[in-house]
Amino acid sequence: MKSADRGKHARRALAGVATLAMTGAFLAPIAASADDDGRIADGATAPELKIKDGVVTGVETAPNSFFVQFASEPTVDGGSLSTIKAERAQFEADVADAGVDVEVRQEFGTLWNGVSVDVAEDDLLELASSGVVEAVFPMELIEAPTDVLTETIDPELFTAIAMTGADVAQSELGYDGTGIKVGIIDTGIDIDHPDLGGNGTQGSTAFPSERVTEGYDLVGDDYNADPSSPDYQPKPMPDANPDDCQGHGTHVAGIVGADGEVTGVAPGVTFGAYRVFGCEGSTEGDVMLHAMELALQDGMDVVNMSIGSAFSNWAEYPTAQASDALAREGVIVTASIGNSGADGIYSAGAPGVGRDTIGVGSVDNIEFMASFFTDETGDSVPYVDATGSPAAPTEGEATVVAVAEPGTDEARACGTDPFTAEQKSVIDGNWLLIQRGVCTFYQKAYNGQLAGAAGIIIYNNVPGLLNPTVEGDPPVTIPTVMITAADGEALVADALTDGSTTITWEAGEVSTPSPTGGLMSSFSSFGTTADLMYKPDVAAPGGQIYSTYPLDKGGYATLSGTSMAAPHVAGAAALMLEADPDLTVPEAKSKLQNSGEPLPLNVAPAAGLEVVHLQGAGMIHVDKAILADVEIEPSFLQLGQTSGAVTRTLTLTNTTDKPQVYSMSFEPALGTGGTASDWGYYYADADVTFSAETVAVPARGRATVDVTVVGPYDTKKDLGFLYGGYVTATGTDESRYSVPVGGASFDLKQTEVLTGAVRDGDEVVELPVLGKLAACGMFVGVDCVDPEGSWDLAGEDPTYTMDEGDVPTVLVHYEQQSRALDVEVFEADEDGTKGASLGLVRELDYMYRTPGVEALTWDGKVVGDDDARVRVADGDYIIELTVTRAQAWNDDGDAVTETWTSPAFGIDWTGTGLVDSPVVDRAQGPNRSATAAELAV
DSSP, rough: OGGTTTTTTOOOOSSSOSSSSOOOOOOOOOOOOOOOTTTEEEEOHHHHHHTTTOOOOOOOEEEEEEEEEEEEEGGGGGGHHHHHHHHHHHHHHHHTTTTTTOOEEEEESSSSEEEEEEEGGGGHHHHHHTTEEEEEEEEEEEEEOOOSOSSSSOOOHHHHHHTTTHHHHHHHHOOOOOEEEEEEESOOOOOOOOOOTTTSTOOOOOOOOEEEEEESSSSSSOOOTTTSSOOOOOOOOOOOOOOSSHHHHHHHHHHHHOOOSBBBBTOOOOOEEEEEESSSSEEEEHHHHHHHHHHHHTOOOEEEEOOOOOOOOTTHHHHHHHHHHHHHOOOOEEOOOOOOOGGOOOOOOBTOOSSSSSEEEHHHHHHHHEEEEEEETTTTEEEOOOBBBOOOSSEEEEEEEEETTTTTTTHOHHHHSSSSSHHHHHHSSSSEEOOBBOHHHHHHHHHHTTTTTTTEEEESSSOOOOOOOOOOSSSSOEEEEEEEEHHHHHHHHHHHHHSSSSEEOOOEEEEEEOOTTTOTTSSSSHHHHHHHOOOOOOEEESSEEEEEOGGGGGGGEEEHHHHHHHHHHHHHHHHHHHHOOOHHHHHHHHHHTOOOOOOBBBSSSGGGGGOHHHHOBBBBOOOHHOOOOOEEEESSSEEOOSSSSSEEEEEHHHHHHHHOEEEEEEEOOOEEEEOOEEEEEOOOEEEEEEEEEEEEETTTTTTEEEEEEOEEEEOOOTTEOOEEEEEEEEETOOOOEEEEEEEESGGGSSSSOOEEEEEEETEEEESSSSEOOOOOOOTTTOSOOTSSSOOEEEOOSOOOOOOTOOOOEEEEOOSOEEEEEEEEEEOTTTTEEEEEEOOOOOOOOEEOOOOOOOEEEOSSEOTTTTTTTTEOEEEEEEEHHHEEOOOOOOOOHHHOEEEEOOEEEEEOOOOOOOOOOOOOOOOSSSOOOHHHHHHHH
């Protein structure tokens, strides 16, 4: 389907990313060299991998499972139930007429209109041709929320609630969330936990309990939707009791409202627990959507979803559509924005990217308790044990060595056998200092282990502490810990000066301020959405949060992630609803944003304010939100794509009985410039003026002020920015309210999508490029990887046998989200150019960007005259990719496409192939086009 026809229902385009026939793996692209002139700091990029060095997984989808969206609106948006039922019936009749074998998994009509289905990927074009189908989306796999930073660091939750004024709301204002029902869509809640209303003994509390009053287990203990897991079991086994056997949901619930050893943000709330995960593994999007409908049915006032899909940042994805519909029904919906900050801008995911959903970013806690050792001067050095390695000692001395200065390749210990014989003699039997960066923690620790180290101390390359994981095969069998950059560099200096240094292991823990406390967490995902809507909306403490955990797992744990930030906002919303039962969803969002505290740039706090597309309105302050004297709307000035001056009107509503006067000002935030894989922080100040410098707002009345913004643009470099800042209204009593501003001073349609490169040995290969399935990888410590997950370059004039996965493959990097991708197949003429078109083999809509490289495959089939998919004959072919680039939400201009055409390649069905029916060989020479009848033989 060409872009001009995308509004038609016939053979409707597929929404989201799907592979052509088989899901490929991802390899990280080479980051372009940055021009540092004018940059404050480079943005984070994925580590560079060579073409054969293993795989980096990207967004995963459930095999042969999809959302099918119908044309009419769901019932909450005014849709007719009779129309929805008629569309379902028409869809079933259409696919039956087409001979497509489809199993309907679940039907939806309340928050989103459509069905989830199991169907072969080969049949998607026929499925999408039904006249009632609006779009087809891949069923994204959602990994069980895991500990981004876990276990060892034990800060008190009270430091987190003090950061947001929740302690003031409880102790001084007298609110605890009593009477408010908060739905937790997660891994369940440990109903036995005494801090959550349980009896304190495992298995002793009946459901529903005193605090967990509603809920449902939608999947059962054994459910695991991850097909790569040895415990793969995708069939839900629902259960009435939503008890938690994984842990994450109990931790989230404790942040919202624990009342015991841990005090949550709103300790008086009751919970609805909607369990969408088994004890391990992944879940699927339709399970989440079903949980949202149950939460609405049960009358939840607030719903929290600390789960989501990275890079799926189109608000059109079904879970985002459903969460927005839930919010429009009067439920305050909070959702984590994602933990993919290391993958750069445009990494936020659904459902947090929904327009009416409150997407939440993470701020690091200000204090933590940690294990420690002392250095030669007796100073304490806090550390974090790595997941997947033995624990560090708690007594005795150790000799510590370093082999290179920080910032060098030798200091990072990456690659295969990175140490010289002389360095190995220094390392042998001692603890080795290794710097974070470039390669995985596992590679570093395993390399140190092979060199004979007694243990590994990894020191950070940016401020802060995090919990590394060194899990891998073969396993790391020596203790591995992580320390801060400053502590590590000091130890390296001592070790290099004297040949070694000595540390003493200590028992217990030491209290220490977090070096990144009060700054945005390094893992928190960046916006914007694919169409330049700024996200997240707000931020809250999520880094290093101590909360409840299942009793059989210790009762309490420290986890980090935007998963921990979203429930903090959910708890804040509960306090606000108790204070004002008539509070609407838009009002709650406005008050949280108006009272937000913009934070400094996390990588360079002295440089200025953090970018708006990482922190939104900044860290929430719930006490200020409750006590606010004024509400400013809109609470976020979403400018979209700008060129020249843009004027917006702000309305200030006085909620008091006294007239108020506010002075208007603007404080710029830093901006970002560049592409998703090669970007940096810049001073990108917008020029902002007001129609009046002061605004007088009458008692219980309103006043308006116009804000005119001219976005920044570097004409010398021809560089536009994602820019922003904060309009501030300061009262005569020094009260302060703000409105974040976000815009883009470049044309999104001019951002190239099909770009990037990988390194094959010493050769840099531009993408896209033809690839081939490789049997083995060369990743450090791994003899052979899954043959369905490793790819190599196909070389010149490749021929595919179509057997055992040897199918035509395009290795492609999507630098930017895109509106659509068409994949068309042509016969190749004798001179290697395009001949007759055999038609489209895939139509993909709402594409997300990839942080790495996707293997896009074709199964050798096309649609014949009778609409059946048939194998092509042996011969030479060409694949052509046509991308329709994303446009800003306020851009009404014509769509822009880009095209990549492959070189000619051969198909020779020499094995059993992908289907059983034979095909004819091409007759009368290579220039003759096979007829549809011949292809169908």
